[in-house]
Amino acid sequence: MKRLYTLFLTLGLLLALSLTASGAGNGVRIFVDGVPLDAPASYISGSGTTMVPLRAVAEALGCTVAWDPVTFTVSISSPDLPEESVSGDSALVVLDPGHGGAHNGAEYGGIKEKDLNLAIAARTAGLLEAEGVTVRMTRTGDQDVDLYARSGLANTLGADLLVSVHCNANVEHDDALGVYTCAYSEGTEGWQLAQMLRETMLESTGAADFGIEERPNLAVLRTAQVPAALVECGFMSTPSELEMLVLPEYQDKLAQGIAGGILDFLEQ
Ligand SMILES: [Zn+2]
Incomplete structure (x- = not known):
């Protein structure tokens, strides 16, 4: 559970960082551990929500992401901790x-x-x-x-x-x-x-x-x-x-x- 919290915390942080970085512009820049992430699907929606592709971010953090199109379920597995x-x-x-x-x-x-x-x-x-x-x-x-x-x-x-x-x-x-x-x-x-x-x-x-x-x-x-x-x-x-x-x-x-x-x- 702690691992997932860590992931969500990290994602939350990323989101905040990317918001700061993007300013008022439309493009959202994402950095994972200081490295820019090439995630072309990032944008701020009409309602002001920042959309960040989960798979790109999670995989950059070393997680594996599985998508079940039948149940619309995303499963994220955290990487092994040292x-x-x-x-x-x-x-x-x-x-x-x-x-x-x-x-x-x-x-x-x-x-x-x-x-x-x-x-x-x-x-x-x-x-x-x-x-x-x-x-x-x-x-x-x-x-x-x-x-x-x-x-x-x-x-x-x-x-x-x-x-x-x-x-x-x-x-x-x-x-x-x-x-x-x-x-x-x-x-x-x-x-x-x-x-x-x-x-x-x-x-x-x-x-x-x-x-x-x-x-x-x-x-x-x-x-x-x-x-x-x-x-x-x-x-x-x-x-x-x-x-x-x-x-x-x-x-x-x-x-x-x-x-x-x-x-x-x-x-x-
Ligand atoms: Zn019982």
Whole structure:
């Protein structure tokens, strides 16, 4: 996400620069890193909007641009970052707030799971960063993230681990309670991570234990090439637990538990 922000920031800057450079004239000049860009399609429209060809600018920045004429979709992929800008010696953790955008996840009492997941994951990121851990999130806002992009980010970065953060729901029982953790299969590093998360989350929250389980069919766990675990922070379908899940203080406790398990895993 940061990479995209960087790109958009850069594009914004370029736009401002080109506006300054163009003055009142019609031709828009574009410079990328100080080098003039030969982009003949740039112009200022009748309504005063500066039109800059996205492909030319993005490609000059090292990005790849794909255009789907059926869905009118432009896909821009950022260039690979140099190693040192990802992390030095510090551990690198990918946190994945489940769902997002059009995918709400569970929804009870007007509360959407995607929002709880993000709140808890963001708090966890803050705690880890305070401990010197580099954290990347699969989303930092309410946007769609492709199922495979979640493990993909961890794989691409060669992260030390991946934790996917969710909240649970049980459509048959409105009294199910507790923290649940899972990993691809027993005997993996991901399983160890899930065990540590289970322990630290139960300790920090005082919540009930809904157990630990192998989940070989979950794409985010199956496709992760780094130790990966998924946590379900509690049952949204159980009114008393939902009441807790929305509390910032309780989200902090969950975050402390998740961060604690991650730090335990990194230290071993
Ligand atoms: Zn979920």
